[in-house]
Amino acid sequence: MPFTDRSLPARAAILGAARARFAADGYDRATVRAIAADAGVDPSMVMRYFGSKRQLFARAAEFDLRLPDLTGAPPGHAGHLLAAHLLDRWEGDDGLRILLRTATTDEDAAERMRSIFARQLVPHIAALTGDPATAPARAGLVATQALGTALCRYVLRLPPIVAMAPDEIVGWIAPTLQRYLTGAGG
Amino acid sequence: MPFTDRSLPARAAILGAARARFAADGYDRATVRAIAADAGVDPSMVMRYFGSKRQLFARAAEFDLRLPDLTGAPPGHAGHLLAAHLLDRWEGDDGLRILLRTATTDEDAAERMRSIFARQLVPHIAALTGDPATAPARAGLVATQALGTALCRYVLRLPPIVAMAPDEIVGWIAPTLQRYLTGAGG
């Protein structure tokens, strides 16, 4: 049952192919056979090494926002820092795309998304503002703008948003995030 | 081939069940058999009346934003009017949910979403600002906030966003939309 180093290349290939396929096609349409073919491996190997398709997805969908500490920065710049960090983080990692593509139809993936939100984003914002009471709502608003941007740029591929340079996007949404973080409700 | 009024209840039941199922489960997981069962009809009837699952989806996913004329309103209130209208429109109609749930994995649905964006939102914004050059980018930014809100509230069901009253959400995102519509880029 415990696998040796000899199978490590195969396991890595499967996981890599899975991440790519899940990111491109979502959970349902990314078939075990297609993933195995991409990895140059027999479909039964996927089951042997990862147990089931669901467990493979669970491994492939691990994602950490790696939020920087915003409390040290000048108070007015938190929105800009956050926007720049998120965009940078998403450009290089499939994780967000994997989750976003399947969370719309799969309850497990949606729950995972909510968990990332509650465990990573909310505490950071609570620490930043020093107000735990309003932190969930503020984090939720940040999520609407952040996930909406990711959705339009990486998943829906809306032409004007795809065409924008990262700096340009950051310049537009940074004030939005800043207001959600520290502004007064309307 | 041309269907009579006698089958109208059945066709309406199928379309209604299809809209509900597609909105709840997305294209792939909403099976023809499940839709037919909800409608109290044989699966083969679905094919007879709608040709194929894809054509049924095409019918079920018809959606019109019904954007109000924003040019008449005071210039500073366009963001508020737009936010209120969109939220009101989404609360009552499955259409946006249907599209959003499947557009993340289905290219046809994504193209449909882009088409709604380009044909309904962009022209309205161009008329409002009188500047056709920046309209696509402004519309894209509006889409990131608008679709992000819909995603978090209706699809991902992020607790803080679900808990907010419509007025509260409008109050927060209206200034964002206002800036995207008429503000200067950063």
Add this chain to the structure above:
DNA sequence: ACCGTTTGCCAACACTTGTTGACTAGAATC
């Protein structure tokens, strides 16, 4: 009351899906 059309039901097809088990080859351990 007849006849053509439409409605609806039933069974089946062809295909793809995740998953399993048996079997072979090869490395590792003693």
Add this chain to the structure above:
DNA sequence: GATTCTAGTCAACAAGTGTTGGCAAACGGT
């Protein structure tokens, strides 16, 4: 060098998918 464990291959299963054609019943027009 014999044995034990692991990596990998092959074929198959059971379930579920969209889709199709055949056939009985009910309706509408004449």
